[in-house]
Amino acid sequence: MPFISPTDAPVFELHGAHFTALAAPSRGATENAVWIVTLEPGTLPVTHRLTREETFVCIEGEARAILDGTAIRVTLGSALVVPPHTDFALENPADAPFRAVVVLPVGGQGIVGDQPPFTPPWAQ
Numbered sequence: 001m002p003f004i005s006p007t008d009a010p011v012f013e014l015h016g017a018h019f020t021a022l023a024a025p026s027r028g029a030t031e032n033a034v035w036i037v038t039l040e041p042g043t044l045p046v047t048h049r050l051t052r053e054e055t056f057v058c059i060e061g062e063a064r065a066i067l068d069g070t071a072i073r074v075t076l077g078s079a080l081v082v083p084p085h086t087d088f089a090l091e092n093p094a095d096a097p098f099r100a101v102v103v104l105p106v107g108g109q110g111i112v113g114d115q116p117p118f119t120p121p122w123a124q
Contacts, residue, residue: 041093049086
């Protein structure tokens with residue numbers, strides 16, 4: 001069984017968010033990609049969609065999600081399930097960092113605006 005220690009996990013940045021890549025096909029996973037997303041205070045939302053369902057579990061702080069036009073407060077211990085092909089954005093208007101464990105099935109891709117779908121590097 002593959003093991004990924006925090007010191008071996010690559011970190012990526014995109015639109016002001018930090019992604020600590022844990023499980024992914026390049027690290028032995030075959031079903032799900034898993035990472036920790038960190039949004040520093042003041043991180044602004046970037047509206048996008050996913051081709052597969054994405055799940056967030058808040059492990060620190062709080063954030064504001066905008067899911068298909070509806071604002072949702074994501075707080076410690078809560079889970080947010082984002083359906084595929086649904087407009088989604090996440091921001092941190094709080095004074096402390098927000099961190100969540102995120103799960104996306106292998107093969108899931110992101111879509112920003114009218115750009116072609118892409119596989120995030122932390123999920124490859």
